[in-house]
Amino acid sequence: xxxxxxxxxxxxxxxxxxxxxxxxxxxxxxxxxxxxxxxxxxxxxxxxxxxxxxxxxxxxxxxxxxxxxxxxxxxxxxxxxxxxxxxxxxxxxxxxxxxxxxxxxxxxxxxxxxxxxxxxxxxxxxxxxxxxxxxxxxxxxxxxxxxxxxxxxxxxxxxxxxxxxxxxxxxxxxxxxxxxxxxxxxxxxxxxxxxxxxxxxxxxxxxxxxxxxxxxxxxxxxxxxxxxxxxxxxxxxxxxxxxxxxxxxxxxxxxxxxxxxxxxxxxxxxxxxxxxxxxxxxxxxxxxxxxxxxxxxxxxxxxxxxxxxxxxxxxxxxxxxxxxxxxxxxxxxxxxxxxxxxxxxxxxxxxxxxxxxxxxxxxxxxxxxxxxxxxxxxxxxxxxxxxxxxxxxxxxxxxxxxxxxxxxxxxxxxxxxxxxxxxxxxxxxxxxxxxxxxxxxxxxxxxxxxxxxxxxxxxxxxxxxxxxxxxxxxxxxxxxxxxx
Numbered sequence: 001x002x003x004x005x006x007x008x009x010x011x012x013x014x015x016x017x018x019x020x021x022x023x024x025x026x027x028x029x030x031x032x033x034x035x036x037x038x039x040x041x042x043x044x045x046x047x048x049x050x051x052x053x054x055x056x057x058x059x060x061x062x063x064x065x066x067x068x069x070x071x072x073x074x075x076x077x078x079x080x081x082x083x084x085x086x087x088x089x090x091x092x093x094x095x096x097x098x099x100x101x102x103x104x105x106x107x108x109x110x111x112x113x114x115x116x117x118x119x120x121x122x123x124x125x126x127x128x129x130x131x132x133x134x135x136x137x138x139x140x141x142x143x144x145x146x147x148x149x150x151x152x153x154x155x156x157x158x159x160x161x162x163x164x165x166x167x168x169x170x171x172x173x174x175x176x177x178x179x180x181x182x183x184x185x186x187x188x189x190x191x192x193x194x195x196x197x198x199x200x201x202x203x204x205x206x207x208x209x210x211x212x213x214x215x216x217x218x219x220x221x222x223x224x225x226x227x228x229x230x231x232x233x234x235x236x237x238x239x240x241x242x243x244x245x246x247x248x249x250x251x252x253x254x255x256x257x258x259x260x261x262x263x264x265x266x267x268x269x270x271x272x273x274x275x276x277x278x279x280x281x282x283x284x285x286x287x288x289x290x291x292x293x294x295x296x297x298x299x300x301x302x303x304x305x306x307x308x309x310x311x312x313x314x315x316x317x318x319x320x321x322x323x324x325x326x327x328x329x330x331x332x333x334x335x336x337x338x339x340x341x342x343x344x345x346x347x348x349x350x351x352x353x354x355x356x357x358x359x360x361x362x363x364x365x366x367x368x369x370x371x372x373x374x375x376x377x378x379x380x381x382x383x384x385x386x387x388x389x390x391x392x393x394x395x396x397x398x399x400x401x402x403x404x405x406x407x408x409x410x411x412x413x414x415x416x417x418x419x420x421x422x423x424x425x426x427x428x429x430x431x432x433x434x435x436x437x438x439x440x441x442x443x444x445x446x447x448x449x450x451x452x453x454x455x456x457x458x459x460x461x462x463x464x465x466x467x468x469x470x471x472x473x474x475x476x477x478x479x480x481x482x483x484x
Contacts (some may be wrong), residue, residue: 003217006172006194010156012250019256020117020151025064026259027116032056034263035270037131058277059270064340065255066260072115075410076377077108083405089388089393091143098145107384107406110209110241112147114376118243118251119151121382123173123197124390126226138194146384149173151212155194156241157248168248170198175211189213197236204233228394237390241383243376254372265340289316377406415444 010019025031038055039048081104085092096103119200126144156172175193189212196207206224211217226233242251253259288297288306305321313321384404394398423440425448426432435451442448449457 003209003221006196007211008156013155016250016253017152019253020119022263023065023116023197023253023259026063026255026262027065027069028421029061029066031061031263031266032059035059035267038274049448051386054277055270055274057271059266060273061266061269062261064265065258068258069112069115069206069255070371073112075373076111076407078408079409080104081107081308081407082403082405084400084401085388086392086397086399088397089391089402092146092388092391095143096146097148098143101147103384103388103404106146106148107380108406110379111406113148113150114241114243114254114380115373116253116255117151118253118376119154119175120241121149121154121171121238122241122387123147123238124387124394126394146387146391151250159248166344167199168236168240170196170237170240172195175361179212191218197238199234199236202234203261226394231445237384237387237393239383241379243379244299244371246379246383254376262398283323286321287311287319289319290317292316373410377408409443415440415446 021468022034024032035056037052041050042048081395083093083104092103094100094102094107101109110120110122124144124146126142153174154171155174156170157168158170159166160169161167173195175195177191178195179191182384191209191212193211194209194211196209196309198207199206204226206226208222208224209217210219226237236401240246240248242249243254244251284305292300296316303311305313328445379402385402388402388404389399391397392402419440422434424439427434427437437453438447438454447454
């Protein structure tokens, strides 16, 4: 147990972890633990548990946080990722992570993580090649892979000042791993593996610490020294990804405020449903006469008091009964409506009916969300460009000109018939080339054809010639009327 120190977490990690757990719970619609304990004041434990269960089961969870996240991802991914890879790195299109997931699909998953928690990271790793066979190399089994780590799996890091810059010299990552025990060949247990990426004496290495399901350390610490062309590396091929920028600082989760509102909305729903149940149940109030004691009341009503027109009751002289029903309270429902309006303001447009507005008005209304989405899309794109370059370094391929760009045009720019006529006039006047019009048409969603596809089709099927204006007038042309 001498190596348990590797489990130490960074102070920023500890501060942000509850927020990440809350957002995960909201996205998974698993928020019963965030409801109030209404049975805590009940004297009877059995009744307290029953009331709490009814309170939790009656609440309706409307997951507008998840809907908003889907809208954010969809806005970016509505246009394909722009990818250009050099020869030798095309395998990333089909298998970027070593598990058969292509780089575009992985980038979409990464985008969702950063949109949610505002934190993640990419590690470029390659298998040990010293004992590799030629067949394994030819089969591509030793290609570098890009591995994404979620916010909860980046537990610690260290920065050092070198000259005028700060450099990350250590990153500690958690990875789950499965293992079997001799006692039961069919049982699969889950342990934790800590992968330490670090710079030691100016050179990069990894250390692996394994702990079993009980938390006990297993085996010896494994040391890995990645190499490029037989030479040790002098940098850590890991990049943080954030909602604000890609430095090591933990950024505020973009969905944090919306998740809080969603939980508050859920609590109000529980209050509304419980209040509706309680207030909708009429309560019978019985007033025995002054001359009737408890034993006389029980003797006169051996079967107790039942509600219904076929049952009579003896309440004694001067006695009476009435049904009481509380007036329903609309406070909790009003609070729900308030939270729905608050959710709209922080980006949950999907919970309200669609309103027809101009594209410009939509862009202005959603300016803050668009800014966050654009920043995150840019950060994810930059992280993948770095990862592609590191893959190239490990394979001896120049990837400096590689392109990886997520879409940042989130709204269509409508093109009216008048707009098209204006474009044609500008093209005929020599003010714009035809390709500028093609780009505008793509931005408006008129077509998804590339310039080359449009030009090839026009060459294959030329447009019809304009009509020939050679109409001849038959008969006499009347003279124009004379002004008096």
